[in-house]
Amino acid sequence: MREQYDDRSGRTGGMTRRRVLGIGGALGVMAATGLSASAALARRPSITGAELRSAVPLPPPFQVPLPLPSVLKPVSTSGGVDRYEITQREASAEILPGVRTPLWTYEGTFPGPTIESRRGRPVTVSHRNELPVPTAVHLHGGRTPADSDGYPTDLVLPEGWQEHSMHMGHGSGHGMHDPRAVVTELTRDYTFPLDQRPTLLWYHDHRMDFTAPAIWRGLAGLHVIRDDAEDSLGLPAGRRELPLAIADRAFAADGSLDYPALDPTLRERPGVRGSYLAGVLGDVILVNGAPWPVHEVDAARYRLRILNASNARHYELEAVTDDGRQLDLVQIGADQGLLAAPVTHRLLPMAPAERYDVVIDFSRVPVGSRVRLLNRLGAGRTGEVMAFRVARTAADDSRIPRTLSNDLPTWRRADAVRVRDFSFRAGRMGGGHGWLIGGLPFDPARSDVTVRLGDVEVWRLVADVHHPVHLHLVGFRVLSRGGRPPLPHDAGLKDTISLRPGESAEIITRFDGYRGRYLFHCHNAEHEDMGMMANLEIV
Numbered sequence: 001m002r003e004q005y006d007d008r009s010g011r012t013g014g015m016t017r018r019r020v021l022g023i024g025g026a027l028g029v030m031a032a033t034g035l036s037a038s039a040a041l042a043r044r045p046s047i048t049g050a051e052l053r054s055a056v057p058l059p060p061p062f063q064v065p066l067p068l069p070s071v072l073k074p075v076s077t078s079g080g081v082d083r084y085e086i087t088q089r090e091a092s093a094e095i096l097p098g099v100r101t102p103l104w105t106y107e108g109t110f111p112g113p114t115i116e117s118r119r120g121r122p123v124t125v126s127h128r129n130e131l132p133v134p135t136a137v138h139l140h141g142g143r144t145p146a147d148s149d150g151y152p153t154d155l156v157l158p159e160g161w162q163e164h165s166m167h168m169g170h171g172s173g174h175g176m177h178d179p180r181a182v183v184t185e186l187t188r189d190y191t192f193p194l195d196q197r198p199t200l201l202w203y204h205d206h207r208m209d210f211t212a213p214a215i216w217r218g219l220a221g222l223h224v225i226r227d228d229a230e231d232s233l234g235l236p237a238g239r240r241e242l243p244l245a246i247a248d249r250a251f252a253a254d255g256s257l258d259y260p261a262l263d264p265t266l267r268e269r270p271g272v273r274g275s276y277l278a279g280v281l282g283d284v285i286l287v288n289g290a291p292w293p294v295h296e297v298d299a300a301r302y303r304l305r306i307l308n309a310s311n312a313r314h315y316e317l318e319a320v321t322d323d324g325r326q327l328d329l330v331q332i333g334a335d336q337g338l339l340a341a342p343v344t345h346r347l348l349p350m351a352p353a354e355r356y357d358v359v360i361d362f363s364r365v366p367v368g369s370r371v372r373l374l375n376r377l378g379a380g381r382t383g384e385v386m387a388f389r390v391a392r393t394a395a396d397d398s399r400i401p402r403t404l405s406n407d408l409p410t411w412r413r414a415d416a417v418r419v420r421d422f423s424f425r426a427g428r429m430g431g432g433h434g435w436l437i438g439g440l441p442f443d444p445a446r447s448d449v450t451v452r453l454g455d456v457e458v459w460r461l462v463a464d465v466h467h468p469v470h471l472h473l474v475g476f477r478v479l480s481r482g483g484r485p486p487l488p489h490d491a492g493l494k495d496t497i498s499l500r501p502g503e504s505a506e507i508i509t510r511f512d513g514y515r516g517r518y519l520f521h522c523h524n525a526e527h528e529d530m531g532m533m534a535n536l537e538i539v
């Protein structure tokens with residue numbers, strides 16, 4: 001395995017290798033001197049992270065069939081609550097043909113099983129931790145009471161885990177203590193009321209200091225919420241609705257997932273090797289856990305529910321036919337459900353944790369030919385994602401209504417009782433490099449932001465490098481980006497906003513739902529583990 005920055009070889013134009021390398025240099029300078037972010041800002045790196053190179057032969061693209069994660073069956077449905085059981089355990093899978101890869105899984109698969117739910121019908125998921133380390137499960141995008149939100153210190157300990165050996169701080173091991181942590185042994189019931197707009201959520205590990213490597217090893221799965229209103233729209237459905245969880249990984253010579261963890265057991269010492277402080281990228285693009293897969297489709301409309309489940313990699317997706325035509329990506333939904341009206345894209349940027357609900361029409365694609373989903377931000381193999389092979393003509397009675405929803409919040413600036421400013425920047429943490437919000441690394445015991453239940457607030461966010469900023473509990477709308485109107489892909493209700501290098505944005509939200517301790521953080525998973533989280537207390 002070699003450590004190497006992504007060589008973008010001019011694919012997006014004007015980007016030189018030297019500029020990409022600049023991020024490492026800028027971080028080094030900032031770490032050494034405490035220099036303000038302006039030096040790094042001037043460089044505007046196009047990639048935040050460093051790429052691992054796999055040490056096993058990689059398969060050709062578009063050969064492996066696209067897997068669809070299995071849908072989990074409830075163990076009981078009594079009292080209007082669906083109850084599920086998930087065992088977190090080690091397993092191995094053949095991700096690359098002919099190669100066995102050990103994983104940490106939900107129920108033995110990567111991604112884990114999908115939970116299908118209905119709006120307003122509560123779901124309880126009982127998680128049992130048979131992994132060698134503590135875990136915490138967060139339902140990303142869920143409007144969830146705080147005690148089921150998977151706060152990073154609300155750990156589920158594996159059997160026999162010694163409390164005293166537990167590391168509870170960043171990097172230097174200064175023994176951060178969280179007096180409010182609610183720790184359970186072996187199992188924990190997470191209850192989700194799901195009283196929220198229908199959308200694609202995902203659940204993943206959120207353990208203090210070790211979220212990034214745990215997700216990398218396989219602790220992620222999908223959760224869909226539906227309702228009658230959405231079902232009645234006539235959107236493509238059934239086998240013409242495909243969840244696509246995109247994630248990059250790299251493979252070591254023994255077939256295991258490569259990851260530059262300082263402590264490969266993920267038991268005590270958090271963090272990654274120095275050249276990966278900005279984020280870990282892999283050279284293999286997986287969709288639903290398969291490398292560059294292919295899926296056979298009818299010449300008809302399909303609904304693609306796309307999740308960027310990568311730790312740090314950003315994508316700019318385009319759908320290209322064999323004869324070089326770009327197909328429209330008609331966006332119908334964002335992180336938090338349906339848009340008011342469809343938005344048509346040719347290029348769809350996706351930061352980690354973002355979801356886009358997109359309809360693509362294969363009806364004019366010749367039978368027997370392919371449509372490739374490409375990543376314009378990638379180079380070489382990471383420039384390809386998956387392919388659809390149009391297998392047959394078929395009837396299609398699906399439609400994309402001009403009005404998709406009329407329940408989007410319409411918060412206005414004048415509704416806000418407060419404006420807050422947050423910077424997302426590199427800095428010093430515990431004697432080493434960290435990623436800071438408002439100049440501070442995460443401390444679970446510190447109070448950062450206290451908001452009143454029901455208040456509308458405007459938050460102004462500014463970033464040095466790429467930071468996908470995620471708020472727990474609430475969805476928000478993007479008010480502005482860089483002082484200008486939001487971009488087309490900012491439409492709808494979001495729970496993660498992609499800040500690009502040097503960029504600022506304003507978001508507006510109403511903090512409603514539940515009182516308690518929540519989080520907001522960067523969803524570059526390595527940044528998150530290196531301090532870039534803050535407490536959000538709703539009172």
Ligand SMILES: [Cu+2]
Binds near residue numbers: 424523524532
């Ligand atoms: Cu970040």
